Amino acid sequence: MSALPTTSREWHLVARPNGVPRPQDFALREVPVAQPGPGQILVRNLHLSVDPYMRGRMNDVKSYVPPFQLNQPMDGGAVGVVVAVGDDSPAGSFAVGDHVLHGLGWREYALLDAAHAVKVDAGNAPLSTYLGVLGMPGLTAYAGLLRVAEFHEGDTVFVSGAAGAVGSQVGQIARLKGAKRVIGSAGSDEKVQLLLDKYGFDAAFNYKSGPVAEQLKAAAPDGIDVYFDNVGGDHLEAAIGALNVHGRAALCGAIAQYNATEPAPGPRNLALAIGKRLTLRGLLVSDHNDLQQQFVEEVGGWIRDGKLHYEETVVEGIENNVEAFLGMLRGDNTGKMVVTLPAQAAIDN
Amino acid sequence: MSALPTTSREWHLVARPNGVPRPQDFALREVPVAQPGPGQILVRNLHLSVDPYMRGRMNDVKSYVPPFQLNQPMDGGAVGVVVAVGDDSPAGSFAVGDHVLHGLGWREYALLDAAHAVKVDAGNAPLSTYLGVLGMPGLTAYAGLLRVAEFHEGDTVFVSGAAGAVGSQVGQIARLKGAKRVIGSAGSDEKVQLLLDKYGFDAAFNYKSGPVAEQLKAAAPDGIDVYFDNVGGDHLEAAIGALNVHGRAALCGAIAQYNATEPAPGPRNLALAIGKRLTLRGLLVSDHNDLQQQFVEEVGGWIRDGKLHYEETVVEGIENNVEAFLGMLRGDNTGKMVVTLPAQAAIDN
Structure with a gap:
């Protein structure tokens, strides 16, 4: 296994938007990465989702999903690769190198309970489709x-x-x-x-x-x-x-x-x-x-069978996650809007 | 059989209301009564219904029931007594004295195809309830x-x-x-x-x-x-x-x-x-x-069984049909608003 990361960048909501969100309502912060504890996995995110429902979570109102908290990482759908597994991870669950779908997007590395991740097959369909057409x-x-x-x-x-x-x-x-x-x-x-x-x-x-x-x-x-x-x-x-x-x-x-x-x-x-x-x-x-x-x-x-067509609008880099979200609200995207992070294959695989 | 009527009073819409209907949008007119032809019955109305949906029919717009026509009789639910039956009325259908529910209200006498009337039992429940709680x-x-x-x-x-x-x-x-x-x-x-x-x-x-x-x-x-x-x-x-x-x-x-x-x-x-x-x-x-x-x-x-209670607000007389309708729109009624016409038992039965 390659060296594990010591820091990760993640997006925080720092002010509740009034109307159209502004870039200054968000901040990209660097935080330490903890190693996975018992039953946990550490995932390096490869594709992050931005979706319309996230706008509602920026307001401090009761809704079907709880609001984002100020100065805490935002979350959302993500697909990534497992880079570390906690000591007594449940038998038969995840191994380093597995691809998983989970709910801790808006960040480079996600530490989560293995029970909150679902394995996905990169050979079956492109990984990003698990955030869109197959998600x-x-x-x-x-x-x-x-x-x-x-x-x-x-x-x-x-x-x-x-x-x-x-x-x-x-x-x-x-x-x-x-x-x-x-x-x-x-x-x-x-x-x-x-x-x-x-x-x-x-x-x-x-x-x-x-x-x-x-x-x-x-x-x-x-x-x-x-x-x-x-x-x-x-x-x-x-x-x-x-x-x-x-x-x-x-x-x-x-x-x-x-x-x-x-x-x-x-x-x-x-x-x-x-x-x-x-x-x-x-x-x-x-x-x-x-x-x-x-x-x-x-x-x-x-x-x-080639009967159902899908498109993706891909934005590169964690630093452009907010801009991707705002663009999606404006309708800049065609098909699913996805933020893709560098593969860094040389480091982790 | 008693002498049949030669004239009947009926309400016509004479102007399309703009907003709250005014009394002058309606006219009570006396018209000759024709004798029932083959398959027809002549009904003396006893109870006339006024209902909220009738307001929509006063506008000249396509809706789920066609609009009332200007200078034609309005219609609506009514219960009455059969006073004459056409010569070759369908076997087993109606006899003079039967009580029927039908759709030609807003008038004293209704001439209609027997197929458009339903017999109701005055012994089972008060006749007016067939316009309300049982209607x-x-x-x-x-x-x-x-x-x-x-x-x-x-x-x-x-x-x-x-x-x-x-x-x-x-x-x-x-x-x-x-x-x-x-x-x-x-x-x-x-x-x-x-x-x-x-x-x-x-x-x-x-x-x-x-x-x-x-x-x-x-x-x-x-x-x-x-x-x-x-x-x-x-x-x-x-x-x-x-x-x-x-x-x-x-x-x-x-x-x-x-x-x-x-x-x-x-x-x-x-x-x-x-x-x-x-x-x-x-x-x-x-x-x-x-x-x-x-x-x-x-x-x-x-x-x-006395488990379900109903109330009626009864207005007497064909001349008060419009006022009953307007009162119902204002909410003057409690329970079903009904217009009851004189029984005239001495004449027809």
Whole structure:
């Protein structure tokens, strides 16, 4: 085994953002690395996830995940390589060199209980995909479309934020499962083109080019049956207007509102849900871990067969982790936004 | 058979209301009564229904029921007695003297196809109850709570407009089915007292006495699992705030908005539905006719056993039909609002 690191850099939240986070709300700090104790492993992170839900954790409010603490390391999904194992690590669990998925991102080295890590196979799929298409965003798309929105063959589906990690997968799963028509919105003409050319959407529009309601109506003249909401705001209002009788909306995200400092007005047309008997249902991936096995088999198969396309936007280096996060909130990414750290193969392997 | 009428009075919509309807938007007109043709019956109405959904039909917009036409008779639920039957009325259908439920209210005499009437038993329950507790509002409450809101034993339930025809029944069905706690809102202290004393609610508040969100929080310190919405507006926003994880809301009405001339802002906290995985689902009674038999048996049994209480607010005379409707929109009624016409027994029976 190579020499173990003595220090690691990690990102701390140092001020709670008011509105759009500023770089000075964060600090990259160098801290000592402890050796793994009994049952622990030390992991050198290779890929770090930045996800929309992290913005909510920067506020000091009760939510489904606890807020980040000031002057403490932030956390989030990460994939890395085990570089040290505690003395009495559980039998058959981890060895140095294993690749693992775990929850202590935003840092170079992670010390954690072995029970909180899951082994992943670098030979099966690129390691970064366990943060995206085969990871939490992928399961969100799969469970959200098929279970929460109760998608059925023949449905017309509209996805907002459709070039993102979740949205691009929702649209493709809908297509592969026999949707009548798949429509997506995105924030640039380049992304719209990608939806049409690479992800196989039937129609797509740039929501910055005109009112969402009008563009959706033009793209879905017969209305929609399912709406997968990553955006909230005027997207949700437009979708409520376009949903057909007994239509369903999976509420997955409201990125339009994450930086809001005032409560945003809700959809003014929500009363339409009565006459059209719409169902709006919130979605958290953690409710759907029972679908994990089925998800990995089905989506993994589509990827191997070249039927499901995915993109990643890779930012290099721990020092750019905050900028990657802010860029993701702005919509700079196409597909899953990942921060990749140097392999340092010569040191650790 | 007694002499048949030659004229009938009926209410026409003569102007589309803008905001709160005015008496001059309606006209009571005397029209000739035709004799029933083949397959038809002539009914003298005894009880006429006024319901919140009728306000929507006064606007010229596409909705789940078509709008009332100007200078044509309005319609709605009614119970009456058959006074004449067409020559070749279907065998075994109706005889003079039968009591029937049908859809041609807002008038003294109704001429209709026998196929559009349902026989009701005056010996089983008072005839007016077929417009209320055993009728459309009752089935709305029953299907809305048990199917749309997926009520389970042990749930805490909040009902808005709880002294109304639907709301009072929702609260009682919840209690009879094993709710942990039943909370209602109403628009006067007298109604609040009625909820506590007669309908067996565990807690109730007057929504005109203070902010709904604060009063609901005081009445439901542990949150709510089910919300049955008859009101919309700040009630819905307060309920979204109070709903527990995996809570469900049946969206039945939005009486707060029926007279609005501008789109009302939606709930500003709808994004909470994501983290709490709430389900909001619209409800129209016409989707649930398959529950009709089960509903009449179960609710009829509760009424016979004295377990389910109902109230009616009765307004006398066809000339007061509009005033009854406007009073119902204002919340003047307690329980089902019914317009009762003179029995005229000496003439027709």
